Each structure stands twice: as C-alpha cells, then as structure tokens.
Amino acid sequence: KAGVTQTPRYLIKTRGQQVTLSCSPISGHRSVSWYQQTPGQGLQFLFEYFSETQRNKGNFPGRFSGRQFSNSRSEMNVSTLELGDSALYLCASSLYFRGQGNEKLFFGSGTQLSVL
Amino acid sequence: SQQGEEDPQALSIQEGENATMNCSYKTSINNLQWYRQNSGRGLVHLILIRSNEREKHSGRLRVTLDTSKKSSSLLITASRAADTASYFCATDAAAGNKLTFGGGTRVLVKP
Numbered sequence: 001k002a003g004v005t006q007t008p009r010y011l012i013k014t015r016g017q018q019v020t021l022s023c024s025p026i027s028g029h030r031s032v033s034w035y036q037q038t039p040g041q042g043l044q045f046l047f048e049y050f051s052e053t054q055r056n057k058g059n060f061p062g063r064f065s066g067r068q069f070s071n072s073r074s075e076m077n078v079s080t081l082e083l084g085d086s087a088l089y090l091c092a093s094s095l096y097f098r099g100q101g102n103e104k105l106f107f108g109s110g111t112q113l114s115v116l
Numbered sequence: 117s118q119q120g121e122e123d124p125q126a127l128s129i130q131e132g133e134n135a136t137m138n139c140s141y142k143t144s145i146n147n148l149q150w151y152r153q154n155s156g157r158g159l160v161h162l163i164l165i166r167s168n169e170r171e172k173h174s175g176r177l178r179v180t181l182d183t184s185k186k187s188s189s190l191l192i193t194a195s196r197a198a199d200t201a202s203y204f205c206a207t208d209a210a211a212g213n214k215l216t217f218g219g220g221t222r223v224l225v226k227p
Contacts, residue, residue: 043204043220045214045216056214103149112156
C-alpha cells in the first residue's frame with residue numbers, strides 16, 4: 001500500500017507570493033491533517049479535513065487555507081508569504097476521524113518551504 | 117501552546133544502552149502517542165496508549181502512562197545507531213479533536 005505522498009518536496013518562494021502544497025493520503029484514509037514544523041515553534045496543527053469538510057482548525061492566520069477533494073486528496077494554500085512561513089509542512093492521514101476509532105496518523109515526508 | 121512537553125530535550129547514549137524520555141501534559145486525554153522523526157523527514161508512529169492503559173510494549177519499546185500525574189515515559193532498550201532520531205509525544209485530548217505534539221527529545225546513539 002502506498003504511503004502518504006506530498007508534493008513538491010522542496011519549494012523556494014519570495015515574500016508576497018502564494019504557494020499550494022499537495023497531499024495524497026493512503027488509499028482508504030478519509031481524514032487528512034496538516035502540520036507546520038519549525039525549529040522554534042515545533043509541530044503546530046494547521047487544520048484537519050474529513051470527507052471534504054474542515055473539522056478542526058489551528059491558530060493560524062487566514063492566509064493559511066486548505067481543502068479536500070472527493071478522492072480525499074488535500075491541498076493547502078498560503079497566500080502573501082512571509083519570511084516566518086519558512087517551515088516543513090507535514091501532511092498526515094488516518095483511517096478514522098478522531099474520536100470515532102483509530103487515531104494513529106501516517107505522515108508524508110513533508111514539503112520544505114523556504115521563503116526568501 | 118503545546119499540550120505535551122518532553123524531557124530531556126536531548127539525550128546522548130552509547131549503542132546498547134537504554135534511552136528513557138518523558139512527556140508531561142496538561143489536560144485530560146483520550147490517548148497518548150509516540151512518534152519518531154528522522155532528520156527532515158515525516159513522523160513515524162511508534163505506539164499508542166489509551167487513557168485506561170498503564171503500560172504497553174512494542175518490540176524494544178516500552179511506554180507507561182500515569183494519568184494521575186499527567187505523564188508518560190518511553191523506554192528504548194538496547195539502543196542502536198539507527199534509533200538516532202527525534203521522538204515526540206502527542207496527546208489526543210478529551211476535549212477537542214486535534215492531536216497536539218510536544219517539542220520532542222533528540223536522541224543520539226553513538227556506535
């Protein structure tokens with residue numbers, strides 16, 4: 001079974017630009033979560049989607065948005081990039097929506113975003 | 117703010133020794149999970165322990181949970197160089213649906 005696939009692996013952008021990151025979950029997984037990882041703040045929860053609906057959201061500004069498609073693939077978008085958005089963005093999928101069963105997360109390798 | 121806080125922040129041991137790291141959290145939980153991350157890569161799930169469990173084993177891993185103290189520990193026995201990684205605890209809080217990660221413990225196993 002293929003794992004969680006994130007594309008692209010690396011991305012370099014300049015301040016003010018926008019970026020879209022993609023995540024393909026494990027086949028059959030309907031829940032997709034996104035995390036931002038930086039050396040200073042650690043792993044910060046961005047949002048979670050289940051069946052195309054955003055079920056939970058972290059404390060990030062509105063510049064961070066996401067969506068999930070009917071095939072469970074997910075994208076996250078960051079508009080008006082700032083230097084502080086430089087981070088490893090991790091996507092994770094799980095078989096069940098949290099609270100209904102197995103909460104184990106399967107992570108992708110991440111997208112390393114550098115904002116210059 | 118982070119729900120889980122790991123201690124120590126970094127650990128250096130010789131191959132064959134045991135490594136122990138601790139996680140403390142603040143609110144009631146449904147379960148607590150441990151993950152491993154190799155440098156710059158995604159996290160790999162190691163073990164999940166539910167709030168009504170006190171101890172779980174998986175291979176060379178042993179996890180304990182003390183809900184009265186709101187703490188957990190991860191023990192890696194007979195460590196190997198390949199165990200060099202960062203280890204994170206994550207809590208699934210009873211209130212709210214997100215999985216919250218601690219700051220991690222960086223473990224270096226020297227051959």
